[in-house]
Amino acid sequence: MFKKGLFVLVMLMFAVPAFAGQGKNSIQIKGSDTMVNLGQAWAEKYMEKNPGDFIAVTGGGSGTGLSSLISASCDIAMSSRNIKDKEIGLANKKGVSPNEIKVALDGLAVVVNPANPVDKLTLDQLAGIFTGRISNWKDVGGKDEKIVVLSREVNSGTHVYFKEHVLRKNDPNNKEEFAPEALMLSSSQAIADEVAGNSSAIGYYGMGYISAKQKPVAIAKNETSEYVEPVIENVINNKYPISRPLFLYTNGSPEGLIQKFVDFVLSEEGQKIVLATDFVPVKK
Amino acid sequence: MRKFKEFIIEKLILICGIASIFFVVLIFLFLLKEGLAVFNIVSPFQFLFGKSWYPISDPPQLGILPLILGSLLVTLGAAIISIPIGVGCAIYIAEVAPLKIKEILKAGIELLAAIPSVVLGFIGMVTLVPLVKNIFHLPTGLTALSGSIMLAFMAMPTIVSIAEDALYSVPKNYKEGAFALGATHWQTIYRVMLPAASSGILAAVMLGIGRVIGETMAVMMITGNAAVMPQSILVPVRTLTATIAAEMGEAVVGGEHYFALFAIGIVLFIISFAINVTADLFLHKRK
Numbered sequence: 001m002f003k004k005g006l007f008v009l010v011m012l013m014f015a016v017p018a019f020a021g022q023g024k025n026s027i028q029i030k031g032s033d034t035m036v037n038l039g040q041a042w043a044e045k046y047m048e049k050n051p052g053d054f055i056a057v058t059g060g061g062s063g064t065g066l067s068s069l070i071s072a073s074c075d076i077a078m079s080s081r082n083i084k085d086k087e088i089g090l091a092n093k094k095g096v097s098p099n100e101i102k103v104a105l106d107g108l109a110v111v112v113n114p115a116n117p118v119d120k121l122t123l124d125q126l127a128g129i130f131t132g133r134i135s136n137w138k139d140v141g142g143k144d145e146k147i148v149v150l151s152r153e154v155n156s157g158t159h160v161y162f163k164e165h166v167l168r169k170n171d172p173n174n175k176e177e178f179a180p181e182a183l184m185l186s187s188s189q190a191i192a193d194e195v196a197g198n199s200s201a202i203g204y205y206g207m208g209y210i211s212a213k214q215k216p217v218a219i220a221k222n223e224t225s226e227y228v229e230p231v232i233e234n235v236i237n238n239k240y241p242i243s244r245p246l247f248l249y250t251n252g253s254p255e256g257l258i259q260k261f262v263d264f265v266l267s268e269e270g271q272k273i274v275l276a277t278d279f280v281p282v283k284k
Numbered sequence: 285m286r287k288f289k290e291f292i293i294e295k296l297i298l299i300c301g302i303a304s305i306f307f308v309v310l311i312f313l314f315l316l317k318e319g320l321a322v323f324n325i326v327s328p329f330q331f332l333f334g335k336s337w338y339p340i341s342d343p344p345q346l347g348i349l350p351l352i353l354g355s356l357l358v359t360l361g362a363a364i365i366s367i368p369i370g371v372g373c374a375i376y377i378a379e380v381a382p383l384k385i386k387e388i389l390k391a392g393i394e395l396l397a398a399i400p401s402v403v404l405g406f407i408g409m410v411t412l413v414p415l416v417k418n419i420f421h422l423p424t425g426l427t428a429l430s431g432s433i434m435l436a437f438m439a440m441p442t443i444v445s446i447a448e449d450a451l452y453s454v455p456k457n458y459k460e461g462a463f464a465l466g467a468t469h470w471q472t473i474y475r476v477m478l479p480a481a482s483s484g485i486l487a488a489v490m491l492g493i494g495r496v497i498g499e500t501m502a503v504m505m506i507t508g509n510a511a512v513m514p515q516s517i518l519v520p521v522r523t524l525t526a527t528i529a530a531e532m533g534e535a536v537v538g539g540e541h542y543f544a545l546f547a548i549g550i551v552l553f554i555i556s557f558a559i560n561v562t563a564d565l566f567l568h569k570r571k
Contacts, residue, residue, distance in 0.1 A: 064533035071537065090536055146423045153509070154340045155533040177338050180350070183426055183520050184509035186530060197414060200423050 026054035027257055031065020031078035032157050033187060034106060034206040035246055038277045039078050045273060046264050053257060062157030069249055070096055075258055077249040080106065080157030080206075098249045103265050105280035107207045107235040107243040108162060111192075111214040113199045118142040120218040120227040123241060127167050129202060132179025137200060149182040150191045150203035158188070161244050162204055204242075207235075208278035235280045246279065315553060319546035322346065331547060337511040337522070339531060339541040346544045348551070350511045354428070354521030355497060355555075357514050358507060361432025362439055362496045367489055369436070370443030374488070377444070378451035379473055390445075397441035405502030408434040413506055420518055426508030428521040434502050439492035446491060450484020451477055483566040490563035494556050500525040524552050 029039050036059035043055040060068075065077035070091045083098050091098050110126060112118060118141055121129075128134035129147055138144045152159040159178075168174035185191050191203040196213035207230050210216050218227035221241050234240040254262045264270050271281035322331065326346050334347015377389050412433060417425030454477055462472040478485070500523075508520025509530065528545050535542040 060533050063535075067533070067536055086539065087536055090538065148423045153530045155531060160340070175341070177341060180336070180512040181510050181520070183424065184511075184522065184530065186504060186509075194424070194426070198417070198424060 025052060025257065026056065027076060027261060028068075028074040029055060029057045029076045029078060029248075030060060030068045030074040031249075032062040032080040032246070033059040034080045034156075034158055034208075035078040035104075037208065038104065038246075038274065038279055041273045041277050042261075042265055042270060045269070046261060049264075050260070053260075055261065061153070061155035062160075063155045066098070066249060069098065069251060070094055072096065072251070075250070076261070079247045079249055080244060081160050082247070083249060096251045098251065099253055101248045101250065101254075101262060101266075102245050102282055103248050104246040104271075104274045104282055105235055105243055106246050107230045107232075107240050107280065108158065108204055109207045109210050109216045109230040110202065110204045110219060110242070111195050111210065111216050112202050113195055113197075114213070114215045115199045116142060116215065118217065119215065120220065122220045122223055123166060123169070124222065126219070127169065127176065130162070130167055130178055130182065131176050132181055143200075145200040148194075148198060148201040149179055150194055150201055151178050151182045151184055152188070152191065152205070153184045153186050158205060162242075165244070166242060206279075207232075210278075232275070232278070232280055243280070245282075312553065315546055315549050318543060319548075319550040322540065322543035322547040325540050325543070331544075332551075335513060337527070339535075339544055344540055344544070346540070348524070348527075348544075348548060350513050351522055351524050351527050351548065352551070353514055354507070354511075355523040355525070357428045357517060357521055358431040358435060358503060358523055359493060359497045361428060361517055362435035363489070363493055365432060365436035366439040366443060366492060366496075370440045370488070370492065371447055371485060373440070373444045374447035374451060374485075375473060375478075378448045379469075379477065390448075393441050393444050396437065397445075401438060401499055402501045402505075404434055404437060405505035408502065408506045416518075422518055424508065424520065426506060426520050427518050428507055428514060429517045431503045431507040431521070431523075432517065434506055435496045435499055438499055438502070439496045442495050443488045443492040446488035447481070447485045450481040450488065453484070454480040483569045487563040487566040490559050490566065494559040494563065497559070498525060498552070498556055500529045504529055524548050528552075 029043070036057060039057040043057050047053060047055060062077075062079040062081050065074065066079055066083055066087055068074040069077040070087065071094070077098075083100065088098060110121065116137070118137060121140060125134065125140050129140070130149055130151070132149070134140060135147055136144065137147055151162070154160075163176075163178065164170065167176040167178065183194075185194065185203075188205040188209045191205055192209050192211065192214060195201045195203050210230070216230050218229045219241050220227045226239075228234050228240045230240055230242075235243045248262065248265065250258055250262070274281045325344075326334070331346055331348060332352070333349050334345065335349050336345040336347050337350060338345040373389070373393070377386055381389060408430060412430050413425035415425070416422065416427060416430045458476050458480055459472055462476045467475065503523050504526035507523060507526065509522045509526055510520040511522040511527075512519065514521045528548055531541065532545055535545055
């Protein structure tokens, strides 16, 4: 009796995964924290229109999404940076061929506490602040206070983008790094909270996270050019200097359900959702 | 039939017993296999004593000294706070408290142990961090001190319950002997009970510290995670555990960053293994 029960139990254990693997009407999407709200909004609208299909969206960071795509634990990776050559090599080794689809644009806002008198900075000043060369607000026209630099963790596409385009100014030979004193926070929301409560903090994140508790800083390419506010029109007409493309990555060109979803994302309706979540559409 | 049943159960239990050791060995072997590969890129000396941690740069800088110091600083702070309070609490519960208060205190401490660390971290982030910032007039409250205070709360239940146990198991006649010689209650505790239970109390302290050094979520939320060589306890630090947790998602499997994180895992494993062995030695000495 006892043994028979055990036998059935063991059989069940083998049978359950077999059932779970069937019925491919669901997609796993994973990646960039910047895009997680956007992905969620797409998924909700899509599932509303296509009842029966199921789409799960989780964050974790661009790197997390891409490494899941490589290990085949998700179907679509959201990424706020281009895939690295190293990652492509690794993917090919595992028989995955990443396919890049540009789905939106994002302006990166640099934010300070509303009590901070500083409201405009040049890219050079930004690089100075985030690498630690400028450590007091009075050097950029503020109060005599130590600057508290906030950054995202290294698993964030935003971190990588900011380092390459602001700290290193798109120069591959430039070896600038974030100051070791920079606080590494694990989410955009954590940066928003710390900036809201700390009058000497400065941080960066996607435009969508700006609220009344933080003050976005106007950015100029250099001292002689115009200071530009991070708002949607300035990103569309390419005036705002720190904006970046957002991508979806699939394994090979999308097929079946995945293709249906990507088509929806790029459709007029999908791009309207982009605008509604404070990002900038790629197609007009 | 009955003998057969007995046999099966006996063997099943044996397998359970071996399995736990087997898994520990497997985990350690896996750690070694993945972690040692990092030494193809950096020398062990550079890895342990390098002062820069920039794992995703090209070439990566993989020096974990700031992380080790960060972990040790937070742990030391937590130990300084939790040991006196924990041991004091244990003495009160074991020797002084009336039965009713004793029950309430013990239940309370068990409750403290049951709070998930992420909740403690969250509470610390909202309450303790601004407090530390304002009291010490710091640019930010995300510091090693905030981490230490929060972790002290996590170490306390372990310290209290094991130390209380150690005090409780001191033979009754020691205490009676001390009283008979005219010692006061405090003299008895201080001169007789504490020395008699000292190895158990030390074990309690070590196990508490072991819990602190392995703690991840709370420290990641409230220590600021800046990989800088700490000059004082009032600056942000990055710990070994938080580094692994924060960066594992980004690390490309089989890349140098991935190997480095596993090597950090080895360092952590060795530290907590050493602490546990020391605790074990003290516990056995008692017997």
